[in-house]
Amino acid sequence: MYNISCFLIILTPLLFLFGKEEESIILKNKKVEKIREFRIVENDTLTYTLKLQLDDSGRPKYFFRNIFTPVCYTNECKPVYINFYWDLLGNYERYDLPEGKVLTKIDHDEFKLEDYEKLQDILSKQNSIFADLQMEDLITKGTDNLSDSVDAKTGATLKTIKNEVIDGAVYTCFTLWKIAYGKAVPEMLKITESYQNDQLLHSFLTGKNYHYQYWAMEKVIQKDGKVSKSFEPDIEKIIEGKNLFTARAALQKAGNEFFSKPQKQNWLWEVFQSASYPMQIAILKKLLTIPLNQTLTEKIADDIAKSNKEQRKLKIGVLKNQHRLSAKSRKILDETIDE
Amino acid sequence: MPGTKQIHMRNYLTLFLLLSALQISAQNHVFVETESFEDKGGWVIDQQSFVVMGSSYLMAHGMGRPVKDATTTVKFPKKGKYHVWVRTKDWAPFPKGPGKFQVSVDGKTINQTFGESGSDEWKWYDAGETEIKNDQIKLAIKDLTGFNGRCDAILFTDAPKFTPPDKLEELTAFRKKLLNLTDTPVSAGHFDMVVVGGGIAGTCAAISASRMGLKVALIQDRPVLGGNNSSEIRVHLMGDVDKNYYPKLGRIVREMDNGDPGNGNPDAKEYGDARKTAIVKAEKNISLFLNTFVYKVEKQNDIITAVVGRDIATNKETRFEGSFFSDCTGDGTIGYLAGAEFRMGRESKAETGESLAAEKADDFTLGTSNLWASLPRDTVSTFPETPWALQFSDEYHIDNSKADWEWETGFGNFNTITDAEKIRDHNLRAIYGNWSYLKNHKSQKYAKHELAWVAYIGGKRESRRIIGDHILNQMDIQEGKQYPDGSVTATWTIDLHFPDSKNSKYFEGQEFFAGTKHIKVAPYTIPYRCLYSKNIQNLFVAGRNISTTHVAFGSTRVMRTCGMMGEVVGFAAYLTAKYKTTPRDVYQDHLPELMAILKGETVSPQP
Numbered sequence: 001m002y003n004i005s006c007f008l009i010i011l012t013p014l015l016f017l018f019g020k021e022e023e024s025i026i027l028k029n030k031k032v033e034k035i036r037e038f039r040i041v042e043n044d045t046l047t048y049t050l051k052l053q054l055d056d057s058g059r060p061k062y063f064f065r066n067i068f069t070p071v072c073y074t075n076e077c078k079p080v081y082i083n084f085y086w087d088l089l090g091n092y093e094r095y096d097l098p099e100g101k102v103l104t105k106i107d108h109d110e111f112k113l114e115d116y117e118k119l120q121d122i123l124s125k126q127n128s129i130f131a132d133l134q135m136e137d138l139i140t141k142g143t144d145n146l147s148d149s150v151d152a153k154t155g156a157t158l159k160t161i162k163n164e165v166i167d168g169a170v171y172t173c174f175t176l177w178k179i180a181y182g183k184a185v186p187e188m189l190k191i192t193e194s195y196q197n198d199q200l201l202h203s204f205l206t207g208k209n210y211h212y213q214y215w216a217m218e219k220v221i222q223k224d225g226k227v228s229k230s231f232e233p234d235i236e237k238i239i240e241g242k243n244l245f246t247a248r249a250a251l252q253k254a255g256n257e258f259f260s261k262p263q264k265q266n267w268l269w270e271v272f273q274s275a276s277y278p279m280q281i282a283i284l285k286k287l288l289t290i291p292l293n294q295t296l297t298e299k300i301a302d303d304i305a306k307s308n309k310e311q312r313k314l315k316i317g318v319l320k321n322q323h324r325l326s327a328k329s330r331k332i333l334d335e336t337i338d339e
Numbered sequence: 340m341p342g343t344k345q346i347h348m349r350n351y352l353t354l355f356l357l358l359s360a361l362q363i364s365a366q367n368h369v370f371v372e373t374e375s376f377e378d379k380g381g382w383v384i385d386q387q388s389f390v391v392m393g394s395s396y397l398m399a400h401g402m403g404r405p406v407k408d409a410t411t412t413v414k415f416p417k418k419g420k421y422h423v424w425v426r427t428k429d430w431a432p433f434p435k436g437p438g439k440f441q442v443s444v445d446g447k448t449i450n451q452t453f454g455e456s457g458s459d460e461w462k463w464y465d466a467g468e469t470e471i472k473n474d475q476i477k478l479a480i481k482d483l484t485g486f487n488g489r490c491d492a493i494l495f496t497d498a499p500k501f502t503p504p505d506k507l508e509e510l511t512a513f514r515k516k517l518l519n520l521t522d523t524p525v526s527a528g529h530f531d532m533v534v535v536g537g538g539i540a541g542t543c544a545a546i547s548a549s550r551m552g553l554k555v556a557l558i559q560d561r562p563v564l565g566g567n568n569s570s571e572i573r574v575h576l577m578g579d580v581d582k583n584y585y586p587k588l589g590r591i592v593r594e595m596d597n598g599d600p601g602n603g604n605p606d607a608k609e610y611g612d613a614r615k616t617a618i619v620k621a622e623k624n625i626s627l628f629l630n631t632f633v634y635k636v637e638k639q640n641d642i643i644t645a646v647v648g649r650d651i652a653t654n655k656e657t658r659f660e661g662s663f664f665s666d667c668t669g670d671g672t673i674g675y676l677a678g679a680e681f682r683m684g685r686e687s688k689a690e691t692g693e694s695l696a697a698e699k700a701d702d703f704t705l706g707t708s709n710l711w712a713s714l715p716r717d718t719v720s721t722f723p724e725t726p727w728a729l730q731f732s733d734e735y736h737i738d739n740s741k742a743d744w745e746w747e748t749g750f751g752n753f754n755t756i757t758d759a760e761k762i763r764d765h766n767l768r769a770i771y772g773n774w775s776y777l778k779n780h781k782s783q784k785y786a787k788h789e790l791a792w793v794a795y796i797g798g799k800r801e802s803r804r805i806i807g808d809h810i811l812n813q814m815d816i817q818e819g820k821q822y823p824d825g826s827v828t829a830t831w832t833i834d835l836h837f838p839d840s841k842n843s844k845y846f847e848g849q850e851f852f853a854g855t856k857h858i859k860v861a862p863y864t865i866p867y868r869c870l871y872s873k874n875i876q877n878l879f880v881a882g883r884n885i886s887t888t889h890v891a892f893g894s895t896r897v898m899r900t901c902g903m904m905g906e907v908v909g910f911a912a913y914l915t916a917k918y919k920t921t922p923r924d925v926y927q928d929h930l931p932e933l934m935a936i937l938k939g940e941t942v943s944p945q946p
Contacts, residue, residue, distance in 0.1 A: 127841065210734045243732040245845060276730045277433040308434040308457040 034058065038191065042183050050184050052191060059203075060088055060195050063188050066098065067179060071172050078104070080172060088192045089211045090185035092123055095176075105168030115166050122164065122173050123180050129164050130177045138170060198230065205234035213238060213246050217253060225255020232258070240271045247275075248282045259286070262293040269296055284314035292318070294326050301329040304336050312336070366498030367416050370517035371478060373397035373409065373490045374652050381406025382482070383795060385489070386560055386651040388760040389632050390672070392461060393511040394491055395651045399440060400795045401485025403722055403771070410479040413495075415471050421495040423466035424503050425453050430487060430764050431727040432457045438488030443479045444469050454488040459761075461491060463503045471495070486725075487767060487795070524647055524656035527628065530556040532912045533646060533661035535633045538566020539576070540882030540901040541667030542619060543591045547909020548665075549624035553916055556659050557625050558648055560632040561796065563612040564619060565595070566669065568898055570607035572798040573710050574744070575599050578900035579830040582862040585937040588827060592902035594618055603710030603742045605791040631657065633668075636676040642876050643677050663877045663912050663922075667905065670756055671803035671884035679872040680806040684751075685889040693813035695833060695858065695890045703751035705800035705836045705893075706853060707759070709766035711793040712741035713774070719786045724779060728772030735845045736776045737852065740788055746770070747800075747853040750838050755802045763797045769851035800836070800883070800896060807886030808923060809868035816863050816891055824926055825864030826937060827903040832857035835893040860894055867933065870908055871922035879912060879922055881905040910936045 034054040041047045053061040063086040070077040081101040085093045097103070103111040103119070111119070122128065130138075138161075165173045201219055204212035217238070220231040227235055235258070238250040259265060272283045287300075297319060304315050319325060319333045374384045374395040386395040399406045415421075423444075429436040438454035449466050456464070480490055492514075494503050504510045514520075530553075534545040537559025545557035567574040576596055580589030595618070597611030604610070619627050631648035637658075638644055645660040666673040671681050684704060685697040697703065731737075746769065749755050749762040770793055777785045809822070816833065834857055838850035869886040872878040880886070881904035883896045895901075911933055914925045925933055 210732075243734055244730045245732055245734045277726060278730055280434075308432045311434060 038187065040184050040187055048184075050187060059200070060192060062087055062093070063090070063184075063191075065179075065184065069175060069179065071175050080176070082176065084176075084180060086180075086185070086188060087209060087211060088188065088195075089215055090188035091211050092126075092180040094120065095123060103169070103172065105166070106171075107168060109168070111166075111169070115169070118166055119173065119176070122166070123177055125164075126181065128177055129161060130174055131181070133174075135171065135174055138165075138174060201231065202234060205231065206237060210243055210246050214249065217246075217250060221250075221253045221255075225253065225258065227254055227258050236267070239268075244276055244279055247279055251279075251282055251286055256290050259290050262295065265290075265293050265296045269299055281310065281314065284311065284318060287318045288314070288321055292322055294324070294329075297322055297325055297329050301325075301332040304332060366496060366501060367421075368498070368501075368517055369413060369415055369421070369495040370514070371411065371413055371493045371495075372514075372518070372654055373480065373492060375654055376409045376411035376478075376480075378410045380409040382409040382480070384651050385760075385795065386632050387763065387797065389560075389634060389649075389651075391507075391757050391760075392491065393507060393634075394514060394654075395632070396489050396491040397480070398487055398489040398795065399438070399482035399485060400487055400793070401482065402790045402793050404485040405482045406485055408479045408481045410477060412475050413478045414475045415473075415495070417497075418471050418473065419497060420468050421471050421497050422499075422501070423449065423469050424463045424494040424496070425466045426461060426463050426491040426493070426503075427453045427489060428459055428461045429454055429456045430459060430489060430760075431768055432459050433727045433768075436727050437484045437486035437725070439483040440488040440490065441481045441483065442466060442490075442493065443481060444471070445473070445476045446479075448481070452483070453490070462505055463494070469495075486771070487764075518654050520649075520654070520656055524658045527556060527626065527657045527659045529660040529662075530554050530626070531661070531916050532556070532663045532665060532909075533659045534558065534665045534667055535646060535673050536566070536665075536667030536669060536882065537561070537564040537627075537629070538667060538669060538882060538901070539568055539592070539595055539898040540905040541566075541665065542595060542615065543902040543905030544665050544667055544879070544881050544908045544912075545625050545905075546591050546594075546619065546622055547906040548912045549622040549909070551909060551913035553624060553909075553912060555622075555625045556628060556661065557619060558628045558631050558633055558646075558659065560630070560648075560651060562629050564615045564629075565610065565612060566898075567798045568595075568597075568610060569615075570610040570612050571796040572708075572794055573600075573603050573607075573610055573792075574708070574798050574898070575602055576899045576902075577831055577897035579828075579862070580899050580903070582830050583828040583903075584821075584825065584862070584864050585828070585934075585939075587937055587939040588903045588906050589899070591906050592899050595902060596899070602744050603712050603792075603794075605712035605714050605741065607792070628657065628659075633659075633672065634676075636673060638677055638875075641678075641874060643673070643878060646673065661877075663879060663915055665879040665881060665905075665908050665912070666805060666872075666884060667880070667882045669799060669802065669883050671805045671880070674805040674872055674875065674878060674880065674884070675803060677872075677875045677878060679875045679878060681803040681884075682806060682889075683756075683803045691812055691888050691890070693888060693890045695813055695835070695893075696888070701751060702754070703889075704749065704755050704802065705896075706747035706749035707755060707762045707766070707797040707799045708742070708744060708747045709763055709770065709794040709797055710742040710746060711770050711774075712791050713785075713788040714791040715740075716787050716789050719782075720778075720789045722775050722778035722790070725768075725771045725775040728768040728775065729846065729849070729851070731773055731776035733780070735841070736781075737773050738777070738781070738784075740785070742770070745839065745853045746851060747836060748851045750836075750850060750853075752848055752850075755799055759797060759799070763795065765849065766797065766851060767793070767795075801889075801892065803884055804887055804889075804892060805878075805880045805884050806873050807869045807871050807880070808873055808926065809866045809886060811865055811869050811885075811887040811891040811895065813888065813890045815866075816860050816894055819861055819863045821864060822866040822868075824867035824930055824934070826867045826870075826907045826933075827865040827900060828862050829865055829895050829897075829900045830860070830862045831894050831897045831900060832859050833890060833893040834858075834897075835890065858893075865895060865900075865904065867907060867911065867930075868926055870904055870911070876921045876923075877915075879908040881908045907937070 036052040038050045040050050051064050065084050067082050069080050081098050083096050201216045204216035220228045239247050300315050382397040383400050385398045430438050435455050439452050442449045532548045532553045533556045534541045535558050542564050545555045549555045563569045600609030630651045633646045633648040635647035643664045647658050649656050684702040687700040688696040748765045753762045836853040836855045839852045839854040842850050842852035882901045911925050914929050
């Protein structure tokens with residue numbers, strides 16, 4: 001189904017219509033790039049275009065918006081032109097400005113380089129102070145001055161809040177942050193869902209974006225821990241990868257069956273050797289519930305002597321939970337317990 | 340038959356005791372407490388675990404750069420072969436910690452590395468035999484990493500097969516004997532008021548009492564005053580002093596206030612340690628005892644007669660007699676030792692009727708912060724990988740060049756008194772692990788940043804609350820009840836921290852980052868009855884350990900407010916001395932006079 005629609009998009013880029021979206025070709029640097037456009041209706045008065053960048057083969061790359069928004073105080077509005085970029089799951093990534101456009105502060109001073117950098121920091125922060133606040137909570141009405149009452153509301157002192165906003169551009173920061181984390185985000189998720197196919201999932205699992213990895217893991221690992229066969233190598237890569245958090249999540253999500261073959265068990269022990277301490281603990285906890293092959297139980301038994309207290313306890317637990325142990329492992333286990 | 344066996348056993352026992360006695364008389368123990376080293380080099384004294392260890396220790400807090408050797412001269416009763424024992428631990432055994440150090444005797448390094456055993460229990464480690472060739476030797480401890488290696492004591496013994504004790508009780512007795520500590524330590528004299536704890540509350544209490552003409556002892560377990568607001572911890576002062584019901588209160592707090600440098604400012608001077616000490620030293624009625632940890636209370640019935648403190652460096656002990664005592668320790672240490680009724684953790688909704696209380700009573704407390712800060716430098720610097728610390732990745736790390744209040748550990752998963760060392764160490768593992776991530780994986784932003792300061796003294800928020808004649812609760816605060824003895828005005832929100840949800844997701848059970856919800860309050864007053872113990876007759880309290888519920892504590896705990904409690908305690912102590920009565924009787928019989936003082940009125944003496 002998804003493959004077919006993709007195929008159609010490639011063949012009929014001008015004709016294919018999907019809901020409210022429009023599609024266009026932009027000639028840029030003499031190379032054909034494809035952008036799909038979606039009309040997002042936020043409310044009766046606010047409608048805008050969300051764009052999806054596709055690669056040469058029509059695969060989705062990222063979302064963006066060419067934003068024009070008024071930033072208004074009591075008596076004055078000023079236009080802000082800015083482009084926002086999100087990944088395919090609606091995570092804000094970066095912004096840039098259309099040619100010739102700048103950002104200004106309330107006194108019409110142009111943003112300095114550090115203001116632009118700070119804006120990126122502010123927009124990147126999902127758990128910003130803005131999340132729970134309305135504009136009127138934050139600034140004194142009709143000005144761009146931080147309100148004294150902010151700390152009562154947020155507990156943060158004026159000083160802390162100053163670190164989270166750009167002086168003289170509080171309203172701009174606030175307005176833009178609300179766009180970065182606004183209603184377009186769930187729309188992006190829906191659109192990406194429509195692109196889901198094995199190829200996308202492979203690219204998500206093997207890429208560097210951990211949001212993509214979690215999203216794809218949800219798709220390829222079933223609730224009971226069963227991993228779709230063709231994705232097993234991808235999951236292995238994540239488990240042996242450098243990001244402790246995705247590695248641990250993959251390890252914990254994958255069911256015992258995934259680790260049932262001796263080859264996989266020996267591979268997991270290799271991963272253990274070079275894993276960070278918390279990952280080692282997670283692996284040992286995983287092994288507590290898995291029937292293990294004899295090579296591995298012997299390795300674990302041999303390893304007990306050089307363990308710290310926490311690992312020793314877990315290794316003993318792993319061995320105790322085995323139905324079958326070699327005489328040698330049994331001896332080590334008994335001696336260790338006797339200590 | 341069983342009878343015979345018993346007799347045999349007894350005989351063996353007697354024989355054994357006899358033999359051990361002989362052994363003791365023949366042996367030479369030379370016991371060296373590291374905190375008493377003449378030259379501490381770059382090592383620092385840590386007394387935070389005194390209550391569980393019975394001692395302070397030296398720590399190599401170098402933020403990842405090895406610190407200078409600590410050295411001292413040790414005298415020996417006779418030359419010859421001695422067995423050496425080193426008391427230490429591996430503070431981060433995951434699986435092996437970084438706190439490595441070595442010991443040398445007269446420049447000769449003992450061929451053994453300490454602090455990496457993989458066990459985080461304090462223990463004596465056998466360091467083999469060494470030949471003592473002179474009457475006195477130079478003993479040194481050499482830090483190898485700058486990552487918080489620690490050493491409690493070193494023992495030389497010529498007794499064969501002697502193993503020094505590890506059990507607290509035996510070890511304490513052993514220490515006491517070898518340090519020649521007696522049951523009757525040197526007396527510092529008798530004071531009208533003995534204030535234990537030199538944080539903002541205790542300092543203000545001492546100054547207030549002193550200015551009312553009382554003879555005061557102020558005892559602090561660190562070399563500086565100010566507690567959480569000192570340069571050792573660097574928490575800023577919160578709570579307002581300009582909304583006071585009794586404007587006279589807050590004057591001493593204002594003197595202590597060094598401006599607001601925020602939390603964890605990299606510039607130590609911003610916190611005004613020297614100024615605070617100077618203010619206290621200018622008080623002719625105050626005797627200041629720094630570096631003194633009070634660990635013992637003497638009492639008759641329900642009256643405290645004296646407290647005993649030990650110097651955190653020299654281990655000399657001093658006894659302080661007093662008519663009245665003020666527990667400003669934060670931990671309610673004096674009240675606890677004296678048997679005062681106290682509470683730790685959260686009450687249940689059913690018990691207090693507070694909407695913000697927990698469903699079930701539990702051990703949950705607010706945590707302890709070890710703040711830190713980095714500074715931009717001209718050149719690129721490196722920071723090692725820290726496999727023993729908490730691990731971070733692009734997905735989760737704290738992208739900040741300094742800490743604020745959110746860096747906090749100990750939400751019921753650790754006991755903030757008995758696990759104080761573990762809590763601090765967990766904070767260090769978070770700080771170093773995160774910093775290592777930023778330096779090694781976000782070099783574009785952090786290559787030229789360098790750690791400028793990391794607190795090794797924890798800024799503790801909550802532990803015991805000493806119960807008084809009134810327990811302040813949420814309703815008192817939110818309904819703005821004005822009791823006749825309402826004294827200190829508090830303005831801070833009900834600010835009860837909890838682990839940040841994202842931090843919990845990544846570090847479940849090992850959280851080190853906090854969130855909060857501020858419940859706004861109108862200025863309200865704290866009754867005087869919250870400022871003394873209900874069952875220890877001559878014990879005042881001020882600071883975070885006053886008589887409140889956990890919920891109310893969320894608002895009273897900030898330092899300007901605590902400082903004003905101290906001021907009130909000083910005034911009340913004046914009345915207890917004047918009428919030779921108790922803190923409770925001041926409420927019962929002399930409240931108008933206390934309130935008149937708070938109002939700044941002069942009243943004619945009462946009968």
